[in-house]
Amino acid sequence: MTVNKWTAADVARKVIDNKELFILDVRNADAFEDWKIDGHQFDYLNVPYFDLLDGVEEILLKIPTNKEVLVVCAKEGSSIMIAEMLSDAGREVAYLAGGMKSWSMYLEPIKVGDLHNGGELYQFVRLGKGCLSYMVISKGEAALIDAVRFTEVFTKFAEEKNVKITHVFDTHLHADHISGGRHIAAATGATYYLPEKDAEEVVFDYTKLEDGLTVQIGASKIDVGALYSPGHTIGSTSFIVDHKYLLTGDILFIDSIGRPDLAGLAEDWVGDLRETLYTRYRTLAEDLIVLPAHFMIIEELNEDGTVSKRLGDLFAENHGLNVEDEAKFRSMVTDNLPPQPNAYQEIRHVNMGKITPSDEEQTEMEIGPNRCAVR
Amino acid sequence: MNITQTLDAKGFACPMPIVRTKKAIDTLNSGEILEVLVTDKGAINDFAAWSKAGNHTILEQKEEDGVIYFYIQKA
Known part of the structure; x- marks a missing residue:
């Protein structure tokens, strides 16, 4: 045989x-x-x-x-x-x-949907690691959100689509995987944005990602708007794309919510997490489609392989959004947390630019599941 | 430590370090000690799990200049 x-x-x-x-x-x-x-x-x-x-x-x-x-x-x-x-x-x-x-390294680009005036939104599903990256494509231009470190996957995809990457965002300083954001920005001449509060220790230049910032991508003028939504990290920022999609980063997932401890400050940030999930997000339109930066279990995948769900459905179904008692919530996201992601401290340092491991070492660091959530 | 045999598996990738170690262990008597030199870092967990499964004892394990040394006592 x-x-x-x-x-x-x-x-x-x-x-x-x-x-x-x-x-x-x-x-x-x-x-x-x-x-x-x-x-x-x-x-x-x-x-x-x-x-x-x-x-x-x-x-x-x-x-x-x-x-x-x-x-x-x-x-x-x-x-x-x-x-x-x-x-x-x-x-x-x-x-x-x-x-x-x-x-662990493989990425599958899947179209999430059409944006107005010919725009498109793609989700890059890293099945082995549960990481989700996004590309907003408008006429001639593209924006990237939470790009993982395989920079060529994104630059080649942009070439195929005949668009120039002009804006690169990270919703927060990642602790479970190494960001490709600033490298892609350097290679393409795009602007690289990071929330300032997550960037206190970074050693490279970046543009501050501030609450309320709106950039328009391409000739279709597709809005990508920033919404400050702390809790997983103190800088965590969400994006609203084309008034239709809510990119939640590591704050809200399909079947779970973000954990507040990966930068070592669970006690301090649990209040922010509560505020974001129970107050800030509640003011948003329930018809927004939530697109998180991770999935944890295969059941979170839709039939076409994408990971997404209507915000209103999550309010009804996601356990983490339905813990009325604040003390209970606090205990849920600070006690008995799952193990932290492999090498998360080192990964944070890579994302700050403090250390530059070889490709081989980066692969080793990223082995294993992402573990960014609390269920 | 009284080393009965030394196996140099430097430069070999998984599964060869374990395959060769098993062959070498099969030639030893119970209680004798095999020294194994490997450079594949992935071998560390495999040696622990393999030894446990066969009831062999890793008496000592050290790393020097990128070479990992195992001292395995046959069950």
Whole structure:
């Protein structure tokens, strides 16, 4: 039997198209428990490769013959070895090229919707990490919001769309992933905006992202308006695009809300978080479509693979928006928080420009789930 | 420490350090000690998990100039 090689893009299609897949994950149990490839209809078997060195006979019965089978490991070496052993045993299987590393890095651009006068809004879904970046496209120009570090994905996409990136925004200083914002701005001549209150320690030049700032993108004059919405960080700022979409950054997600502790100040910021979610956002039109900077679980994906939901629906359904008792809310977002993202302190320092790790080191730092939310 | 055998797996990527370590361990007697040199950082967790699964004991583990040394006592 041949061993097939799948790319992260191939796996992303299976997730988005709601396909069945059987994943044999040969990393050790801790790594699998911590973080795996999520799909709506994926089944899993986790057996570390080192338990299979004497042969795969004992797991053959557990591997279905009526489904596609993908062998996954951290980088790819072990998955190739195990896939070949399965192939020798007569099974047709595939392995994931680049392993979980490449899965963590893959971005799928999906159109969220049309804006007025021919504009378009794209969401770049980083399935492996749960990061969401955005590109607002108007005639001739584009704005980027919360771009992850794979700068070429965005610059190439802009080239294909024949637009020039003129404005690059970060809703806040990220702690779970490395921002590509200022590098893209430097490469394209765009203006790079960051909230001043999150930027006290940054060592590069930026333009202050202030509450109420509105920029118009391209000939279609699509409005991108800033709304100060602290809580996840003290500078966290949301955007309203074309009076239709609310980009919430890490403040409000589909099935959860932002956590206030990643800069070490949960107690101080919980009041801001409450104010943003229970007062500021309440004054906005309920028909706005919420577009967060993350998703945490695969159930948050819509049928087309995008992550979005009407604000009014979130007011009704999101548990974090329905904790009437303030003390209870305070306790929910400060006690028993989930583990912090991998290397979040170092990642903050990279985003401040204080350290400049190699690509390899950046990949290592970003391994694992994003963990920016409280459910 | 009385080292019975040394395995140099420097420069090898996953899964080779573990594959070669297993082969070497298979030739040892219970209680004997294998020294393994690797450069793949991903090996650190794998050696811990693999040793645990086989009841082998990592007596010592250190890193010097980018080389990780494991001292594994066979179960």
